[in-house]
Amino acid sequence: MPMASTDIEAMIVEAFPDAIVEITDLAGDGDHYAAKVVSAAFEGMSRVNQQRAVYAALKGKMGGELHALQLTTGVPE
Template identity: 40%
Template sequence: MEQLLTKAFAPTRLEVINDSAMHHGHAGDDGSGESHFTVVIESTAFEGQNRVNRQRMVNKALGDIPGDRVHALAIKAGVPGELG
């Protein structure tokens, strides 16, 4: 995920956090330890875009990963300095 997002957005901040352990035994936990993630990304590519469009941009850059290999993906996307 990091490589795809870096290539698509040249982010000034990128965190890909594996939240899978917090969802062990819940729906979507396939036992792989890689089912639930949070992405925190800041990039100038998000300027002028609303929250929904930013999330769509991230999902498009990730291709088949969300919904296929990853059960849940939380996205926090903003311009540099916006997310604190």
């Protein structure tokens, strides 16, 4: 069963309350998304660690309910 974009956003915001999250359904199928996540919590983290933190916030949904997520992360300017 596909995962709703609102569920993805809610899980990310739960882990990073200050996050600005933009999610795009890339294929219209609820399985392939792009997400941009900007949070002050990423300050001092490498891009790899920022992305690992977001994947951890998804609590194991990647590869199951959520098939693909193109992820862009950053800190507020």
